[in-house]
Amino acid sequence: MSGPPQTGGLEARGAIRALTLPPKLRDWFAAKGWSLHPHQRAMLERADDPATLLIAPTGGGKTMAGFLPTLAELGEDPPDGLHTLYVSPLKALAADIKRNLRTPVEEIGLPIRIDDRTGDTPASRKKRQRADPPHILLTTPESLALLTSYEDADRTFSGLKRVVVDEIHALAESKRGDQLMLALARLQRLCPGLRRVGLSATVEDPQAMARLLARHPDPCDIVLADPGPDPDIAMLETEALPPWAGGGAAHAIPAVMAQIRKHRTTLIFHNTRAQAEIFFHKLWLANDDGLPIGIHHGSLDRAQRERVEAAMVRGELRAIVCTGSLDLGIDWGDVDLVIQVGAPKNVKRLVQRIGRANHRYNAPSKALLVPANRFEVVECVAALEAVRDHALDGEPRGDGPLDVLCQQILIAACAGPFEAGALFDELRSAGPYSGLSRADFDDCLQFCATGGYALRAYDKWQRLQQRPDGRWQLRDPRSAQRIRMNIGTIQDSDRLKVRMRGRGGKPLGEVEEGFAATLTAGDTFLIGGKIVRYEGLREMTVEVSRDAGRKPKIATFSGTKFATSTQLSARILDLFAQGDWPQLPRHTAEWLALQRAVSRLPRAGRLLVESFPHDGREHACVYGFAGRNAQQTLGLLLTKRMEALGLAPLGFVASDYATLIWGLEPLEDPAPLFDPEALRDGLEGWLAGNAVMKRTFRASATIAGLIERNIPAAQRKTGRQATFSSDILYDTLQKYDPGHLMLRITRTEAERGLVDFGRIEEMLERIGGRIDHMRLERITPLAAPLLLEVGKVPVAGQAEERLMAEEAARLMQASGLAALQQAEVEGSPPARG
């Protein structure tokens, strides 16, 4: 809704057409004492433009600005049929908007029908919506994609005039945005006069966002709302010094507790779910006043999340420990402080999070940063300066990914026969795919039709077939159901549900399958702020029981590991270049000064490599400042090269700014290690067998429709032996069809994702061969914290076999079965315990 009264009347006079709000609506606004913000008026004036992007801060009445033209056009006597489609990234947001929009409509008594449609909507209501759509339909990208896949989509959408994409900045960061733009391209073909509106938080490159939204090559005007006052943001002072390494920020618990007491409602953001869990647990132990504090993250059970959300809206919670799951613009009530624990890694995300506090227009948001360790102090200071300079960061998004395109071709086939050329033109009208080549399109079409293998197969069983008239259609119309069941780009197939043991046990949330596989009965871990004990795996559910202990042995579920952005890394290097550091706390400034005295500080445009003996081993520390994922990849590539050069590396560990490698031989000359060609070659070989690639392959193959996440109940087999791991498909393709489209897609994805070779390339370019090698006698102040980092990677190809042999021998001895065995097998050496 629009905010407190401002100057300026309600008579919005459009430049092109006098679009006015219905008198009843105008009166209602006036009665509430509300008036239109300038950007809301601007949106009314641009109601006829084919595409408009509105960029406004949180609390700026952004959503209302998107809907005003709809309310004006529908007037007091709207004709039947769908007029406006609203798409948001969250089901909860769609439901929230429905409530907010219905209030004025119902209070005024306007005959406008508003309904939402998400994965949670009952089937009966969904059916009704298709036959008799409301005036305004609120939905998500996935539900919209599904709607466009029905044969009667043209009827459902006939008469559609406007589409409003909310929180488009959040969608644009993932494949959900690519899918949405493809769906809009389809809608535009069904409804040629369709006008698009995007609503976005502050972003670094509005033009790029506008290109994404508009039908290519249509123009897209950008309306910039007043960004409001600068946030009130600082680093949290703590009595205890931050530790040298780690991400828990346990030292800050008392200071955070004090802040919670001083404020009405505090949001405490963490970068990973695991850190949120641990912090919440420790906060509870320190919560002597018993303040109501909740936890909220994406792995918690929906019912539990909804309880926390409801309590928050009612203003019953004093603090919520959360992750990115609370990033988006639902109105959470009266938040007056945002605390970010751990370095923000990315300035744009930080600014968007800060906006969660003081959800009122023209009031500054208040935020505190809590660095979790000494290096993060530097990073937080750099981030504060970036916020002050309004310097947002962001990596440009590459071309639209082809796995999403494959899914779109299948969706089109579900809706009915299509002509390849017409579909190609339609797909290219979507912003992310405006540069799509015909060759790539043809590869995707072949893949959808036959799998596109070098070996001709499935001639009889093609998924798509060409009809005599040249159009493509599903060979078996029944496969439409299977395709529809697998629409979407969100990957959650590798999660297992966690629930309390016993009949009707309470669902608690989810953990990653890989984590569940490492648990044995009796292990304890944290979920939803509770310590639970692992009891066993039952079908696809992890069963746990309550545990009275206060110290969980294990606490991991690897949430997203954000890498520090390029801009923030550059700012840190600039900060290092200062003569002294008045803006840093003394402990951190002294630490950097010591590093400068005994070695040197990393510099922009050069690469610092330190080598030194420590603890009986040789070490090499490479300060690449390329972000965690790239530094990790660099570690794998460098140790491979070092192995070949006879330096006998034993292992490495990576952080956002450096990779530390240890081994048996000293590194004398690092230059040959950084030959770009050799590194690229190493990447080729290493990528093929890599677990990261397999994970990436699984995600892409699922989106592209090669692997089905969901299969119809009638075809589901009992027993799990019917399904097999996607790793097998990856290995088979590598072996027999290495040039296949799916492998190409996988490589592109991995290079910009977890492998992040792009940033290694960027680093190599930045340093241009200028390597400063420091040979030292002992470990340096900057390198030392790396030894305390978790996630050390051993370098040993035979490691798995060796571990297995060791463990097998131990288990056989322990169980007494070894003795039994030996008695039966002749010729084996005797083994007696």
Added chain:
Amino acid sequence: MNGHEFTLAGVSLVALGTGALWWPDRSLLCVSDLHLGKSERIARRGGGPLPPYDTRDTLNRLAADLARSQARIVVCLGDSFDDLDAAHALPEEERLWLAKLQAGRRWVWIEGNHDPGPIDLAGTQLTELPVAPLTFRHIARPGASGEVSGHYHPKATIRSRGRAVTRPAFLLDRDRVILPAYGTYTGGLRSDDTALVTLMRPEALALMTGPEVHAVPMPR
């Protein structure tokens, strides 16, 4: 042959790292659940067009085991084909390859639940094969002894220092051995599944396949 030696009903057998069972005294190689033609069947039923190289890969591995062992008898323990249509639709090239592997050997197809019925390929088709003192059949029968079977696709997981390794595995006790699935596109059933826990004796072993075979107490 490289593998794990054990005795069943007094017979000396070797569990190979490839998932095949070798009986040296009879020069008999036994493999289970080849599921040839699986990708074809999935496509036929409207699923995704999976890489059509599974049959080729399975036969590649079988050919290697045959070359190493020089087996005179081959027993395929059932579910050799993903279904009977897949058996009939086997491409000519793969059919010829199979015939070449069969040449000069006694070849027995045990029927499985996926391929119960006649197939137009050389070799003898049986519901079960007794070779005293052992019996080869597709699905284990509770109470039997000296029994070699498949069907369940057993796999086992062991954990060491926070790392879990899961592999297809033979399950072995003094009455029976259950073979892992040999086919390329096959998944596994965890050894702690009720079906396997009730079937196998408490002191059963899991023989984990891979470059080396590791015997561990069957995880249950």
